[in-house]
Amino acid sequence: MFLTVRPLPRSWRSLALLSLGLLAGGCVVGPDYRAPEPALPGRYLNARSGPSVTAASLDGWWKRFGDPVLDALIAEAVANNLDVEQAKARVRQARATRLQTAAALAPSVDGSAASTHSRTSASASGANVSSNLYQAGFDASWELDLFGANRRSLEAATRSAEASEEDLRATLLTLVGDVAQNYIEARGYLARAALARRTTASQRETAELTRAKVDAGASSPVDLAKARALAASTQANVPTLEASFAKSAHRLGVLLGRGPEAVVARMRRDATIPAPRRPLPPGLPADVLRNRPDLRQAERKLAQATALIGQAEAALYPSVTLSGTLATSGVRVGDLANASSLAWSFGPSVTVPIFDAGRRRAAVAVEQALRDQSHAAYHGAILAALEDVENALVGLAQQRLRSGHLDTAARGYREAARLARIRYAGGSSSFLDVLDAERSLYDAEDNLLQSRILAATSFVALGKALGGGWAGEIDAARARVVDSNTGPRLATRPAPRD
Template sequence: MTACVPVRFRLSGLLALLAGGLAGCVVGPDYQAPNLALPAHHAQAPQARPIRPGELADWWKRFGDPTLDSLIDQAIAANLDVATAKARIREARATLRQTAAGLAPEVNGTASSTHSRTSASATGFNISSNSYQSGFAVSWEIDLFGETRRGIEAADRGIEVAEENLRTTLLVLVGDVAQNYVEARGFLARADLARRSAELQRQTAALTRAKFDAGAASAVDVARATAIANSTAANVPTLETAFAASAHRIGVLLGREPAAVVGILRRGGIPSPRRNLPPGIPADVLLNRPDVRAAERSLAQATARIGRAEAALYPSVSLTGNLRTSGIRIGDLGNGSSLAWSYGPSVTIPVFNGGRLRAGVEIAEAQRDQSYATFHQAVLRALEDVENALVGLAQQRLRYQRLAVAARSNREAGRLARVLYQQGASSFLEVLDTERSLYDSEDSLLQSQVLIATRFIALGKALGGGPSQPIDTATPLVVDRETGPRLPR
């Protein structure tokens, strides 16, 4: 706690107190950023270097997909969660201006006009009189112990929290649009694979029926071939439903009707990242993750609120003044003989309040501790996100390589099995097994391709990348008109 000028209750002591207060006395702890012990490198990237400024900006453009870029731009411009976050920034800025106004004097002007009439029954005459008054009242509460200044500090930190929350909203939004985009394309690719595989299996069923008609196959073989073809085709409606859900989610993320982008998403394949993201070092999350920065700014805000609560324990001093003029005619208001004025200081000393003010300090301290724990937890979660994303992306790329080899082998096995079956040198069960294995391996390969893209998106989010272009936060979502005085409708 900062030591301040002791309170004296004589006029000379009060003046000394005012001088000390105007010099900038504050109470409560001054904020110091926490120093957390972080590992030197990520476990999955031991040789990585620190991320350079701007290196993560627009990370989704590493897919090289103009459609995805356009959808993300539209989402940033029109998403309703982003609009809410912008409004909270404007609210925080207005809160700062409102709090800072407490350092300035408050001046109010008054004016009145009174007309009276008295009836005298004895004389039968009526006596009329007019009275006019005007004046100014000034009040100024001296911020002796920094209550208002700590409030300004807290409000300023509140702006920074709101700005980081906007960046967090943008980070989540970009990730959601990109992930739903990749998943939608994946569902379409898998549906197309199911159609092609079902058609190939129907050809096998037709060949089996021809053999059955020729007495070279059994009715069981025909039934099995037909069942497999229909089972594969039955996956198409499920995949189309999943595609529609992802497309509808993107439409809502863009602030539009759900079906707005369905047609756009039906053109194109599964995007794949063309350039890797720099994994950086653990300390980068303190600089790049907006949710971590927001938690740290919230801690600074909570610290400032302790000082504001402590300032309430000390006396408060106000200066007040009044200037009033009156007359029986309006012209008399400028007459010096009708002027009246007063001024003087007033002191309010908290003597007994049942421990309410001290409890307020303890509440603020407990809230600061909560903010510290939230900040520390945000850092650990950010590190966890990065490690998980690095492991997931690396392992999924290895899985994709194995699945690609398996798919090529199954395609060759399927081709040979059909040729041998047509020549009567292979059994029907071998054909069914190879076709089923071929479809499963190619479907798994597509799913792995989707997972590589989504793991890449998860890494971009975990590292804290965002849009490079500045975001307009000053323009309100709703513009009111005709807000001045008017008759009610």
């Protein structure tokens, strides 16, 4: 329910306008935002103590692989990825919304013009009487932001625009990590498929040797059947690995904003698993607050939610609007400029909330609850970020240790398989020794490749967790779809749907 008073007496108007002019300069309601200062550990549990690092020192972390193909794919993805395009559009939307909100702080002025032509019939003389009336004028209004509702709204819109910019950076960070991970996985599947083919060829040679020994009566047909079965079992891994490679390569194509098949042939040119040539500095836990865009975005959303509380609280207080009208009219167009035809009005209107059954108070409580949700989400995001870093650090360190042990094991099994073949060919060893050695060698070499893949992807996870991202320029102001011929024109019937 509202009580509207219009107009105030002249003495009251002067006093009210003076008071409002003073109050409108800086009166606001609601809590003022203060950035939280979460308690963070002094160092990472799974990393040595080191100096603080900046986002600039982490930008381009994928270049530590020294892989020009990966660098080119990431650059292409940043330029064409559709998730990035959506994030850019959200930035433009938030900026435009802020401009809309800022307009509420300024007066609004509308102009109008009218031309009326009429004819009436005089009952006495029977003659028709024609007349013309021309009118023009301006209407102006200005809502005084007495308790800061519009300023709080603008503050919230500003924080929303800042959050959208951080969302764009977070989208780029995720994109870079996804491209790097799928690239490494695709290379890894190719390397494992190549290993399976090489091992199959070697096991078939062993089967041929066994067949010759069977023909000479020096071996059992059972050994030949086992040798052929082992080669076929190893060969059966190739289709599964090829399907996994295709899935990663197809995902890369989509991440680049192209068709799934776009990079398949390009990826088949090299089956080397990338390995980082330089380590990443983990820095300090406090660095994630400055470097990770998702945390900065969560903090800006918390600031936005705090400002919206003030906007809701301002609705509990009276609002004042200044309005005025300037109009002129005449029977001829030239009469509009005569001073005698001018008419004007000016005055404030005051709207006072009296009773609404607690609706406005409830609106404040809603915004406070939303602020509390944003506060919890911000601190939860910090904990999740620290967890990401710790997991990536321990995963990378342990996979490197595992790769070292698996490399030693693979060399040992390689030598064992070589000696077993020699002894089997010379008749001093059973086929069971050869079968076991070749099976163990393939498993060891395949496990080594998988460990190298996991070590490389753990490096990618660490780069993402620390907040490293794209360092190049991103033009969010340029729209992907450019409309043309949007002015007034004759309407055309839309084409029918098929």
